[in-house]
Amino acid sequence: MMNKKHLIILILVIGCVLTLVCWPQTIVLRIGIFAGSNWDVPSGDCYVIIDQSIERFEKEHPNVKVEYESGILKEDYSQWLSEQYLKGNEPDIFMILSEDFNTLSYLGALKNLNQFIQEDQSFDTQQYYKSALQAGKYQDKQYALPYESNPTLMFVNKTLLQKEGISMPKNHWTLDDFYKICQKVTKDSNHDGVIDQYGCYNFNWLDSLYSHGARLFNETGTECYVNQSSVKDSISFIQKLNELNQGHNITSHEFDQGQVAFSPMPFSQYRTYKPYPWRVKKYSNFEWDCVKMPSLSLTQNSTQVSSLLMGMSARSHHTQIAWEFLKMLSYDEQTQKQLFQYSQGISSLKSVTQSKEALLLLNDESLGDSQVDMSLLNEVMENTVNHSQFKKYESTLNLLNTSIQQIIQNDEEVDISLITLQKEINQYLKE
Amino acid sequence: MNKSYFRSLTSLRTFMILLNLVIVIFNGTIVLLTTKYIVQNGLARDFLDDISYIPHHPLFVFLGSITLFCILSYIIYHRGEKIIENKKMNILYSGVEFIVCAMIIYLLYMGYNGVILLVFCDCIYHLKDDKYSKWLLAAMVIVYLFASYDVFSIVVPMTNVSQYMVVYDASVRGMLMIAKNILETCNLLLFIVFIIVYIAEQMQENENITKELSMIYQVNKELKDYAAITEKIGENNERKRLAREIHDTLGHALTGIAAGVDACIAMIDINPSATKQQLQVVSRVVREGIGDVRNSLNKLRPGALEKHGLKGAIEKMIEEFSNVSDLVIELDYRLDHVDFENTKEDILFRIIQESITNALRHGGATHIDVSLYLEDNMLYLKIKDNGIGCDDIHYGFGLKQMKERVAIVNGNVEYDGHNGFLTVVKIPMQRGENYGKSVDC
Numbered sequence: 001m002m003n004k005k006h007l008i009i010l011i012l013v014i015g016c017v018l019t020l021v022c023w024p025q026t027i028v029l030r031i032g033i034f035a036g037s038n039w040d041v042p043s044g045d046c047y048v049i050i051d052q053s054i055e056r057f058e059k060e061h062p063n064v065k066v067e068y069e070s071g072i073l074k075e076d077y078s079q080w081l082s083e084q085y086l087k088g089n090e091p092d093i094f095m096i097l098s099e100d101f102n103t104l105s106y107l108g109a110l111k112n113l114n115q116f117i118q119e120d121q122s123f124d125t126q127q128y129y130k131s132a133l134q135a136g137k138y139q140d141k142q143y144a145l146p147y148e149s150n151p152t153l154m155f156v157n158k159t160l161l162q163k164e165g166i167s168m169p170k171n172h173w174t175l176d177d178f179y180k181i182c183q184k185v186t187k188d189s190n191h192d193g194v195i196d197q198y199g200c201y202n203f204n205w206l207d208s209l210y211s212h213g214a215r216l217f218n219e220t221g222t223e224c225y226v227n228q229s230s231v232k233d234s235i236s237f238i239q240k241l242n243e244l245n246q247g248h249n250i251t252s253h254e255f256d257q258g259q260v261a262f263s264p265m266p267f268s269q270y271r272t273y274k275p276y277p278w279r280v281k282k283y284s285n286f287e288w289d290c291v292k293m294p295s296l297s298l299t300q301n302s303t304q305v306s307s308l309l310m311g312m313s314a315r316s317h318h319t320q321i322a323w324e325f326l327k328m329l330s331y332d333e334q335t336q337k338q339l340f341q342y343s344q345g346i347s348s349l350k351s352v353t354q355s356k357e358a359l360l361l362l363n364d365e366s367l368g369d370s371q372v373d374m375s376l377l378n379e380v381m382e383n384t385v386n387h388s389q390f391k392k393y394e395s396t397l398n399l400l401n402t403s404i405q406q407i408i409q410n411d412e413e414v415d416i417s418l419i420t421l422q423k424e425i426n427q428y429l430k431e
Numbered sequence: 432m433n434k435s436y437f438r439s440l441t442s443l444r445t446f447m448i449l450l451n452l453v454i455v456i457f458n459g460t461i462v463l464l465t466t467k468y469i470v471q472n473g474l475a476r477d478f479l480d481d482i483s484y485i486p487h488h489p490l491f492v493f494l495g496s497i498t499l500f501c502i503l504s505y506i507i508y509h510r511g512e513k514i515i516e517n518k519k520m521n522i523l524y525s526g527v528e529f530i531v532c533a534m535i536i537y538l539l540y541m542g543y544n545g546v547i548l549l550v551f552c553d554c555i556y557h558l559k560d561d562k563y564s565k566w567l568l569a570a571m572v573i574v575y576l577f578a579s580y581d582v583f584s585i586v587v588p589m590t591n592v593s594q595y596m597v598v599y600d601a602s603v604r605g606m607l608m609i610a611k612n613i614l615e616t617c618n619l620l621l622f623i624v625f626i627i628v629y630i631a632e633q634m635q636e637n638e639n640i641t642k643e644l645s646m647i648y649q650v651n652k653e654l655k656d657y658a659a660i661t662e663k664i665g666e667n668n669e670r671k672r673l674a675r676e677i678h679d680t681l682g683h684a685l686t687g688i689a690a691g692v693d694a695c696i697a698m699i700d701i702n703p704s705a706t707k708q709q710l711q712v713v714s715r716v717v718r719e720g721i722g723d724v725r726n727s728l729n730k731l732r733p734g735a736l737e738k739h740g741l742k743g744a745i746e747k748m749i750e751e752f753s754n755v756s757d758l759v760i761e762l763d764y765r766l767d768h769v770d771f772e773n774t775k776e777d778i779l780f781r782i783i784q785e786s787i788t789n790a791l792r793h794g795g796a797t798h799i800d801v802s803l804y805l806e807d808n809m810l811y812l813k814i815k816d817n818g819i820g821c822d823d824i825h826y827g828f829g830l831k832q833m834k835e836r837v838a839i840v841n842g843n844v845e846y847d848g849h850n851g852f853l854t855v856v857k858i859p860m861q862r863g864e865n866y867g868k869s870v871d872c
Contacts, residue, residue: 082475086466088488100476108588109485314485 032094034077039268105138132348144311148345159286221390258286268344459493542592684720763802794818
């Protein structure tokens, strides 16, 4: 009697376990995204690309359901993601802000994708622009893939240049050319004794550094190379530029009024303000366009690119599906093409950025006379510089920024200041 | 002593288990509540910058560590209740305890390693004089040394749990640190007390063993003395036996000879030829005496008995006595269907011999009745003479000998000195001695 009872219970338990194991389970994949644009420009269709990708993905994988929490603002996103991590509740796939990437990689919070990349035959890293892919690398491990890239271009006030009889600079131009034009345009145009026309707005020491092709840190972030000639040259160049303005600090108002010839401008801003309707709102009283950033020599990489990365949680339970979806967002041409349509950045995939559809989209938006075409973008993306990735990168850069701004502002002796600064920073890095 | 020792160790261990449970819950709660605090106060991003590795799910840490600790205490108790004789099982239990303990420490981010002390105590408690236990304990000491965050995090990256305290303001942090330190110090103190009690017990045990050893030595010595005494007694017995033999054989023969020679002295002038005959008898008695002595020396067994059986031997002896003296001895032998063992035969023979000698020597008897029969499964030997007898019986060597001899076969002897001298010997029959049907009852 007892035996029979036991047998029935045993069979029931085994049955339950088998049903549980064999039942077609719905895998829920959670993703973390934020509302709005990563590049702080107005954006209306922030969820369109994600929604469509999810739809396609769920069609391809019928047992997978992709979920995300909507309405998280970009400024809250970092905090939100950190909280989810602490609560052990982080999504499987999520966007990573560039300031968070190093910390998360250091903490081991991100899944090392090297193995997926190696095993996945359909995945080829060569498809990405090298620097965009590099942005998701932390100490030789690929922790994230670029979702969207945003290179920095140089805004040119065409009207102002025309007035001064200067031809529009070509895409291949050097810092010398840049300085010469700035020198030419800086003057007192209404002859009231005060300079009211300026060369460049917002061209900071980092832009200069990239143009000079200098590296600040070694790969692992244990040493800082601030005290080297290229850094000195970069700072001297900024000092030289500032001297042109005779101590005047150019305001954004003056820039908006068209009194400034140049300013570094992210591609996302170009994409936003160049076409209608935003073009009537900003920079409407003059003609403008963008060119590549000037470089020290014609062969040197000069552009900074910022990337929006997407990574996978190290604790994800569905890594293979998550990898598939990560590929759908980052590597799928259809998704990446939509970036040109609904977002402001550009794809990190060579094939998409070079494609005809993207070209058509861009040309439709601009007024046709723009110098920004796909070949320029391609070239810019190929020639971008990367910075080293290590945990203290953001904080060290902040320290450096403050000190160097001070050096520039106070017009200090660069040589001596940099020696002390390098010592301080090295000390900080070793802590 | 042993019981109270076990009781004190067991209660110490129970205290340690309870204290460790409190500490584990304390640590788990800090992780759980601090996470909540961080999220509520929007400190998450800064906190991530401060820690060195991504933490586990806080609830997993909390419940996981408590569950594992419960498993550990269950194992400890289970092991305590069932004394495991099997050495391998013992080692296995220690290993499992050790693994569970390591898991708890890992779950609590190496912030608390006192659990090892508990497991250490438990293993000491169970693995006493095992050769593996030394290795296990040595391994545990090494693990204890390495089971701190500062050492372990070099090999395996992990969250530094101390940062969980740092998020609070100074006063709360101070209180938490104090609480944590007090708890951990208590655990350490309990551990030290446990070890002290343990070592004290070990010393006590050693002392006991020494005591017992000395006692064994004492007993050994006594045994040796006793053996010496026994040897002496044996020697004494042997001496007595020899004396008995001499008395029985030589003494008896000499008495006969003396009587015979006396007769010769009296007759020699009257009847030389009869004297000659008498002397020949004496000579034969002397030779037999020599033979008896030889036999005694060889086997300590009467030769007549050996040659003729009990009845024959007795008849022979009676004939000899009749020949050398004017004694009339009547034998009533009714034991034809009885087969005695040698000892009994010897004893009976000697008693008859002794009694006849006594009757002749002390009683001056002329007629002796010897009867042997069975009654109520008892062997009766009655020797009755018509000599002078005696009013109170003097236990000489011979009588005593008789008593002793009979006692060997569980029998007893009674003497009666009135109206001549009567000796009654009663010996219980043993199984198998009586084979005849026509036993006289």
